[in-house]
Amino acid sequence: MGGDLSLPGRLVELCVPLKEVIEPVSAGITLGSHRVPNRHAIGYLRVANVRKGWIDSSDIAVLEEQRNDRPRYELVRGDVLVVEGHADPEQIGRAAIVLDEHSGLLYQNHLFRLRFAEVVPEFAVLWLNSQYVRSYWVTRCATSSGLYTINSKLLEEVPFPALSRDEQRRIVAAHAVVEWRISALERVRVKLKAAEAALSAEVFAKVDSLWPTTRLEDIATVAAGVTLGSEPVGDGTLELPYLRVANVLDGRIDTADVKKVRILRSQYERFALRKGDLLLTEGGDLDKLGRGAVWDGRIDQCLHQNHVFRVRCGEEMSPDFLVLYTSSDAGRAYFQRVGKQTTNLASINSTQVKQMPVPLPPLTEQENLLGPIRSVRSRLAVLDRQVSKLRVVQQGVVEDLLSGGGTSFVA
Secondary structure (H helix, E strand, O other): OOOOOOOOOOHHHHEEEHHHOEOOOEEOEOOOHHHOOOOOEEEEEOHHHEOOOOEOOOOOEEEEOOOOHHHHHOOOOOOEEEEOEEOOOOOOOOEEEOOHHHOOOEEEOOEEEEOEOOOOHHHHHHHHOOHHHHHHHHOOOEEEOOEEEOOHHHHHOOEEEOOOHHHHHHHHHHHHHHHHHHHHHHHHHHHHHHHHHHHHHHHOOOHHHHOOEEEHHHOEEEEOOEOOOOOOOOOOEEEEEEEOHHHEOOOOEOOOOOEEEEEEHHHHHHHEOOOOOEEEEOEEOHHHOOOEEEOOOOOOOOEEEOOEEEEEEOOOOOHHHHHHHHOOHHHHHHHHHHOEEOOOOEEOOHHHHHOOEEEOOOHHHHHHHHHHHHHHHHHHHHHHHHHHHHHHHHHHHHHHHHOOOOOOOOO
């Protein structure tokens, strides 16, 4: 089984529909006024809790428990949760395993629960988060009002490798070896990010009293990018790389996976990026609104998607100083205050970005304040490159084992 997926080696013959190795797919609790916590509050997991490969327990919401909730919706160790919908198509279908600390919690209806009998759950999560399954969703997900979704029937048909449990454990172990190295680097990164946050907080501790403020549109231009869909064809068109929400992270641009789009040649200047442009994301989780980074020009003739705002600063504002402010507590508070919140999606529009009040110290002072922060960021950049290289190694090791090969790395 492989369909239109490009599966490595023997997997074309070994894959079976996911429904053959799981209990029936189960969706979670639909929220409503009757679920407002009262006398019998119980914790439940939401889309925001289910990250790619792990569950974030830092913010567990509660609802009112009702009769028969536990038999239907209670999670146990080894359950796998899959995200049903997201503003970023790269995030739909992301999966994580339920551990002991999550047992006894319930889960919402925008998550699917999978239970396996003869499959190692950790292997299932690796596979469901792999590039192969991601390509499956990209060609099959539905979209409406900026939200991409999948359904249980499609989930049941996901190709799944029918490998022995010993092979599954070997692949999980190989992945874990590299993950241990990555985790060590990530711990250092957390400390550096804390130092960066402390330096940034110190910069903006006295914004109201030190500097004048102005609206962003008075010192920069704000523009949306190219809308995907019916692309032009023939003469007078260009096919170019573009940055989407998945590429714009908090403080950095990830170009490990950049897609291309075709536009009219006459549209190039409208959507093109320049070195020094600040990119801000339009939608996602409420606390991620306005996530941004400065483009360093590493790709020639690169565009940006319509869900990513391009902010081009004038002579009075450094883009590095501006992104420092948009990612500060004050900047995030503004986006959360003006953002539009729906059931599973938050968003901001270009007018709100343009009207954002920003501090405007003299340019020379901006540069002086950025000095210590840039020093920390240069160390972060080195760490990020090391992690990226290890991710490539990790993917190669897992793919080698999936295709039936051996690897000296594991030994």
